[in-house]
Amino acid sequence: xxxxxxxxxxxxxxxxxxxxxxxxxxxxxxxxxxxxxxxxxxxxxxxxxxxxxxxxxxxxxxxxxxxxxxxxxxxxxxxxxxxxxxxxxxxxxxxxxxxxxxxxxxxxxxxxxxxxxxxxxxxxxxxxxxxxxxxxxxxxxxxxxxxxxxxxxxxxxxxxxxxxxxxxxxxxxxxxxxxxxxxxxxxxxxxxxxxxxxxxxxxxxxxxxxxxxxxxxxxxxxxxxxxxxxxxxxxxxxxxxxxxxxxxxxxxxxxxxxxxxxxxxxxxxxxxxxxxxxxxxxxxxxxxxxxxxxxxxxxxxxxxxxxxxxxxxxxxxxxxxxxxxxxxxxxxxxxxxxxxxxxxxxxxxxxxxxxxxxx
Numbered sequence: 001x002x003x004x005x006x007x008x009x010x011x012x013x014x015x016x017x018x019x020x021x022x023x024x025x026x027x028x029x030x031x032x033x034x035x036x037x038x039x040x041x042x043x044x045x046x047x048x049x050x051x052x053x054x055x056x057x058x059x060x061x062x063x064x065x066x067x068x069x070x071x072x073x074x075x076x077x078x079x080x081x082x083x084x085x086x087x088x089x090x091x092x093x094x095x096x097x098x099x100x101x102x103x104x105x106x107x108x109x110x111x112x113x114x115x116x117x118x119x120x121x122x123x124x125x126x127x128x129x130x131x132x133x134x135x136x137x138x139x140x141x142x143x144x145x146x147x148x149x150x151x152x153x154x155x156x157x158x159x160x161x162x163x164x165x166x167x168x169x170x171x172x173x174x175x176x177x178x179x180x181x182x183x184x185x186x187x188x189x190x191x192x193x194x195x196x197x198x199x200x201x202x203x204x205x206x207x208x209x210x211x212x213x214x215x216x217x218x219x220x221x222x223x224x225x226x227x228x229x230x231x232x233x234x235x236x237x238x239x240x241x242x243x244x245x246x247x248x249x250x251x252x253x254x255x256x257x258x259x260x261x262x263x264x265x266x267x268x269x270x271x272x273x274x275x276x277x278x279x280x281x282x283x284x285x286x287x288x289x290x291x292x293x294x295x296x297x298x299x300x301x302x303x304x305x306x307x308x309x310x311x312x313x314x315x316x317x318x319x320x321x322x323x324x325x326x327x328x329x330x331x332x333x334x335x336x337x338x339x340x341x342x343x344x345x346x347x348x349x350x351x352x353x354x355x356x357x358x359x
Contacts, residue, residue, distance in 0.1 A: 106286055110149075113284060113318040117145055122335065124181060126359040128152040131182060133335055138313075140275070141305045143294040144333055144340050145317070146182060148357060150228045150289065158186055158204060158223065158248035161196070161352045165209050168196040170348035171332035172339060180356035183334040184291050185279050187250025188326045189352045198352040200251035201241070212238040213251075218266045222281065222323040223249020230283035232323045233258070250325075250353045254307070257282065257322035262311045269324075270308070273301030277331040277344045281355065282314050282322035290319050293333040295342045304344075326351070 114120075120132035129152070134145040150156055159174040161167035168189075175183040188199035201221050202209040215221065215234035222232030226245045233255060235241040255263045277296035283289055292313060296304025307324060314322040329345035332354070339348065 109284075109286055110288070113288075114147065116317050117147060124336070124359055126151075128155040128359055129357060131357065131359075133340070136313075138305075138309070140309065141294050141296065141303070142342075143292060143305065143313075145293075146289075146291040146333070146335070148182070148289040148291070150287070153226075153228060155358055156224055156228075156289075157356050157358070158250065159354050159356055160198070160204060160209065161350065161354075166195045166197055166352070168350035168352050169354075170350055171354040172334050172337075172348055173350075174354045175334045175337070175356060178356060179358065180334075181336060181359040182291075182357035183332065184281070184293065184355050185326050185330045185332045185349075185351050186353035186355045188252040189330075196350065196352050198250060201235070201249070202251065202353065203246050203249045206245075206247055212241065218253040218269065219251050220253065220255050220323060221249050221251050222325075223247065229287050230281065230289060230321060232321060250355075252323070252325050254324055255322075256280065256307060256311050256324050257314050257319060260315075260320045262315065265307050265311075270306075271301070273299060273304075273328075275301050275306055276304040276327050277329070277341070278305050278307070278310055278327040279325040279331045279333075280310055280314070280322055281325055282319035284318060285320050290314070290317060290322075291333070293331055293341045296328075296331075296344050297342070298344055299328040 114132070117132075117134045118136070119134075121135050122133040124131045128150075130149040132147045134147070136143045136145055148156075157178070157180075159178055161169040161174070169177070171183040171185050174180070187202060189196050190199055191197075198209065200213045200215075200219050201211075203223060214236050220232055220234050221241065222230065223246050225231050226247055231244050231246065231249075254266055254269055256265075257263065275296060276299055278292070278294040280292040281289065282292065292310060294305035294310070304327075310324070311322070329343060329349045330351055331341060332343065332348055332351075333340040343349070
């Protein structure tokens, strides 16, 4: 038994001796283990640093592709811009042609009504208006006509004398004070205690100067609305007049022409006075205005025009609506700073209202 154990121990010792020696060598020696570079993954940035040529080539290829794309996009944009500009120019040409064609009937109509007045003695044509002055000789009186096309909302205004209710100034003074080019007297007036007030309903800048007064007797109201249209007639209620959206207007008697038809002249105004200096404002179907001013050397009924004669002239000249304004010594026609008519008072009368036209 003892022999077998000793033999076993000796055998085991001999068998383990190489391992023990190797263990001692590992403990007593400095062992360095080196791995190949291929054993580690390489980061993309590191790879780029390690392979600059390949990276540069790839980047250059990307930039070249971007440049090619940008050039193609730029060419496409240029073509679109060229097409847009061409289309825009063509549309403008079409619009211009259409506008010119649309004006043909208006131009023909304008030539027609102008030819009835004769040759103008003076013309003004601006962005605000076109005005033509005509001198008219009839059998019984000398008169003047002004045909006006309003092109702007501020081409025509009405002035209060001295810019105040109860104030009075000549039409020439109003023209000069406000820088107008043409002026005529407007509504009638009433004097009270040395003050001259506009007659009945009067409007300035869309506001009633002294409230609304329903039309009575032969009075009418006439003025310009927000669409630059001459509106006139009898108004029995404020709501009725408000619905017209008037910018300004004045009152006098009587209505001469409505929708192309001559209105009956009240007996009172046929002979009181029979003849007199007169001022009329009228409109055409294309909204151009016609001003008529007839000369007379007094107010006693022996010189000037009758209201019936003015109706005849209005119809002859193609007007569709006509309204008699204040006359006699009030009749005034100013053109470019000069008094065109011959005032029967031998001087211009101071008035509470004047219609003015601006160039």
